[in-house]
Amino acid sequence: xxxxxxxxxxxDTEAEKKLLAPDWRLDRQSVENVLNPYDEYAVxxxxxxxxxxxxxxxxxxxxxxxxxxxxxxALAMGADRALMVTDPALAGxxxxxxxxxxxxxxxxxxxxxxxxxxxxxxxxxxxxxxALGDILDLPVLTALNMMKFEDGSLTVHRQTDQGYVxxxxxxxxxxxxxxxxxxxxxxxLKGIMGAKKKPLETKDLAELGVDTARVGGAGAxxxxxxxxxxxxxxxxxxxxxxxxxxxxxxxxxxxEKII
Amino acid sequence: xxxxLSDEQRDIMRMTREFTDARIAPRAREWDREHSIPPEVFAxxxxxxxxxxCVPEEYGGAGADYLSFIIVLEELSRGDAGxxxxxxVNTSLATLPILDFGTEAQKREWVPRLAGGxxxxxxxxxxxxxxxxxxSITTTARRDGDGYRLNGAKQFVTNAGIAGVFIVxxxxxxxxxxxxxxxxxxxxxxxxxxxxxxxxxxxxxxSSSTRGLTFDDAWVPDSAVLGSEGDGFGIAMATLDxxxxxxxxxxxxxxxxxxxxxxxxxxxxxxxxxxxxEFQAVRFKLADMDRDIDAARLLTYxxxxxxxxxxPVTAAGAKAKLFASEMARRHTAExxxxxxGYGYTKEFPAERFYRDAKITEIYEGTSExxxxxxxxELLGG
Ligand SMILES: Cc1cc2nc3c(=O)[nH]c(=O)nc-3n(C[C@H](O)[C@H](O)[C@H](O)COP(=O)(O)OP(=O)(O)OC[C@H]3O[C@@H](n4cnc5c(N)ncnc54)[C@H](O)[C@@H]3O)c2cc1C
Ligand SMILES: Cc1cc2nc3c(=O)[nH]c(=O)nc-3n(C[C@H](O)[C@H](O)[C@H](O)COP(=O)(O)OP(=O)(O)OC[C@H]3O[C@@H](n4cnc5c(N)ncnc54)[C@H](O)[C@@H]3O)c2cc1C
Numbered sequence: 001x002x003x004x005x006x007x008x009x010x011x012d013t014e015a016e017k018k019l020l021a022p023d024w025r026l027d028r029q030s031v032e033n034v035l036n037p038y039d040e041y042a043v044x045x046x047x048x049x050x051x052x053x054x055x056x057x058x059x060x061x062x063x064x065x066x067x068x069x070x071x072x073x074a075l076a077m078g079a080d081r082a083l084m085v086t087d088p089a090l091a092g093x094x095x096x097x098x099x100x101x102x103x104x105x106x107x108x109x110x111x112x113x114x115x116x117x118x119x120x121x122x123x124x125x126x127x128x129x130x131a132l133g134d135i136l137d138l139p140v141l142t143a144l145n146m147m148k149f150e151d152g153s154l155t156v157h158r159q160t161d162q163g164y165v166x167x168x169x170x171x172x173x174x175x176x177x178x179x180x181x182x183x184x185x186x187x188x189l190k191g192i193m194g195a196k197k198k199p200l201e202t203k204d205l206a207e208l209g210v211d212t213a214r215v216g217g218a219g220a221x222x223x224x225x226x227x228x229x230x231x232x233x234x235x236x237x238x239x240x241x242x243x244x245x246x247x248x249x250x251x252x253x254x255x256e257k258i259i
Numbered sequence: 260x261x262x263x264l265s266d267e268q269r270d271i272m273r274m275t276r277e278f279t280d281a282r283i284a285p286r287a288r289e290w291d292r293e294h295s296i297p298p299e300v301f302a303x304x305x306x307x308x309x310x311x312x313c314v315p316e317e318y319g320g321a322g323a324d325y326l327s328f329i330i331v332l333e334e335l336s337r338g339d340a341g342x343x344x345x346x347x348v349n350t351s352l353a354t355l356p357i358l359d360f361g362t363e364a365q366k367r368e369w370v371p372r373l374a375g376g377x378x379x380x381x382x383x384x385x386x387x388x389x390x391x392x393x394x395s396i397t398t399t400a401r402r403d404g405d406g407y408r409l410n411g412a413k414q415f416v417t418n419a420g421i422a423g424v425f426i427v428x429x430x431x432x433x434x435x436x437x438x439x440x441x442x443x444x445x446x447x448x449x450x451x452x453x454x455x456x457x458x459x460x461x462x463x464x465x466s467s468s469t470r471g472l473t474f475d476d477a478w479v480p481d482s483a484v485l486g487s488e489g490d491g492f493g494i495a496m497a498t499l500d501x502x503x504x505x506x507x508x509x510x511x512x513x514x515x516x517x518x519x520x521x522x523x524x525x526x527x528x529x530x531x532x533x534x535x536x537e538f539q540a541v542r543f544k545l546a547d548m549d550r551d552i553d554a555a556r557l558l559t560y561x562x563x564x565x566x567x568x569x570x571p572v573t574a575a576g577a578k579a580k581l582f583a584s585e586m587a588r589r590h591t592a593e594x595x596x597x598x599x600g601y602g603y604t605k606e607f608p609a610e611r612f613y614r615d616a617k618i619t620e621i622y623e624g625t626s627e628x629x630x631x632x633x634x635x636e637l638l639g640g
Contacts, residue, residue, distance in 0.1 A: 069266070069269075069270075072266065072270060073270070076270065076274075186274055186277065186278050186307055187270070187274050188306060188307045188308045188321075189271060189274075189307060189308030189309065189312060189321030189323055189327075190308050190316075190321055190322075192267060192270045192271055192274060192321075192323075193267060193316075193321055193322050193323055195270070196266065196267065
């Protein structure tokens with residue numbers, strides 16, 4: 001089974017900023033920019049499917065040259081090869097532009113399955129799996145917490161609030177997976193050492209035959225106007241226990257319509 | 260001069276840090292209390308290749324460079340210094356001497372298992388009567404048939420309780436021969452006549468095993484001799500030259516962990532209407548920590564780099580270990596201070612860092628011995 005995993009490099013919002021010896025620079029490479037954490041589940045699932053059914057896993061990433069570190073991690077986890085789509089014209093792409101560029105790259109690859117993360121942790125639109133499936137005119141199954149391949153078809157579980165819904169479809173298909181579908185492995189040292197030796201190709205839009213007018217900031221159909229941090233949280237209310245604390249907490253929760 | 264790390268070194272650092280944060284650090288307190296590390300953790304390290312970071316692939320290692328190994332030791336020690344020294348001894352003091360001085364057959368027999376963590380290695384030089392004066396060891400190895408019979412006792416052997424193989428220095432020459440007439444042996448833990456003493460009760464690095472060994476007419480074949488007969492002292496010292504770089508990294512890791520704990524605490528703890536991190540007396544402590552950790556790390560990296568270049572590391576390693584270990588002892592104490600009374604309790608890890616740091620000034624040569632090494636290089640004699 002040939003699988004393509006789409007991965008994005010994102011800014012690590014959680015990481016503590018660390019100055020790295022010996023050059024005392026902000027640890028951008030290893031802390032600030034990381035493989036989108038949700039994509040680790042996609043990579044892990046792809047590698048497991050490959051381990052069970054054979055074939056190869058190709059990592060596909062649109063991003064600047066620096067995004068290679070995210071791609072390397074996917075390779076270190078067990079993917080076999082990588083294709084990067086790098087072109088200055090891509091800067092500022094919206095999700096449809098991104099999907100177009102990725103579909104252009106997919107046109108040159110053989111695949112039975114395209115796996116993505118549920119969303120990126122930076123822009124968080126979660127639109128790409130659907131946008132990509134739309135352009136490719138393939139079945140799209142999102143938010144999966146189980147994937148099984150048997151007798152040429154795919155069975156998946158889609159997570160819902162109450163439980164899951166089981167779906168089936170033929171291949172090829174586009175899928176996105178959620179946290180919890182698996183436990184992503186740590187790349188072993190052998191994996192890390194081997195990652196650099198795996199084929200990594202970089203292509204620009206001309207090579208992929210993608211129309212530059214439809215991508216990038218200029219081609220974007222939507223525009224991010226501004227971003228605003230959430231208002232600071234109001235100071236909490238402290239309840240000292242004088243014997244009536246439980247009662248007062250219940251009243252508070254009822255007042256907030258939480259219970 | 261280029262001080263940046265390679266992609267592999269950074270990726271290895273990042274993976275080890277993520278692994279340590281998730282799998283090691285949260286359990287270190289329990290291991291400190293239980294005085295052991297669960298075997299499944301060793302297996303996990305094996306799967307990741309962390310027992311044989313700088314061991315060539317053809318011998319079952321990960322094939323990374325020596326600096327990557329040093330980075331791994333720092334990161335593991337940042338989570339649990341006991342685990343850090345367990346790995347350090349396995350690789351620096353057991354695996355590398357076999358790779359450096361062993362025959363092809365010895366390498367094939369032991370290195371793949373040591374690099375995979377299937378067998379853990381230990382190093383036995385110190386004796387009850389021979390510590391800093393290592394050339395005064397009295398454990399003997401007498402010729403007997405196609406091998407040697409070992410008699411005597413070893414003291415303070417890291418990993419003893421979990422090791423499958425020991426590098427043992429014993430006297431094949433005349434008693435009182437000093438550094439001459441010492442031979443290194445690769446001793447299988449199943450050797451008859453070889454027994455372990457009890458676990459030492461220690462101040463820190465409690466998760467690591469430290470025990471004595473007794474040899475009572477323990478017979479080992481000729482094929483157990485590492486290097487040539489009589490070369491054992493040189494092998495033991497050359498091995499420690501590298502080992503010290505690992506202990507320096509361990510000290511840096513402990514200090515780094517202590518600093519991170521102190522920094523986080525200082526921002527959360529309010530007194531006099533301010534986070535204590537706003538008091539200059541606290542800020543300056545943290546600034547000094549950061550400065551000294553950087554300095555120690557640089558000395559450690561330099562020593563590792565010299566070793567990778569095949570250049571002499573005796574003095575450079577001694578300087579790194581001396582500076583890093585004293586720095587770690589001092590700043591872990593300061594970290595406890597930043598946490599005040601809470602730092603003195605086992606609710607917070609600062610007291611563990613403080614207890615763990617002290618050993619780095621003692622093993623693989625005390626700070627006094629490091630000064631002897633450095634001054635000998637400086638002054639001769
Ligand atoms: C704050 C902010 C808000 C934005 N809001 C919008 C918006 O509302 N509408 C819009 O059209 N654009 C928006 N964008 C642009 C958007 O970030 C880009 O289009 C981006 O390339 C893809 O969107 P995403 O990160 O939300 O991906 P998501 O759809 O959240 O990502 C899902 C999965 O797609 C894959 N994937 C994502 N990006 C890549 C990539 N570059 N290469 C390979 N695989 C990838 C990964 O598997 C990922 O897990 C926004 C950008 C920012 C910074
Ligand atoms: C937890 C632990 C793990 C260990 N692991 C190992 C191991 O795996 N393998 C192994 O072989 N050993 C191991 N050791 C032993 C360790 O290396 C020795 O303890 C160390 O070398 C010091 O020897 P000593 O304890 O006999 O002290 P001594 O040599 O008796 O020293 C006592 C004091 O005198 C000072 N001193 C001694 N000689 C001089 C001098 N000439 N000039 C100035 N000062 C001097 C010392 O610096 C020290 O302060 C371990 C020890 C411990 C505690």
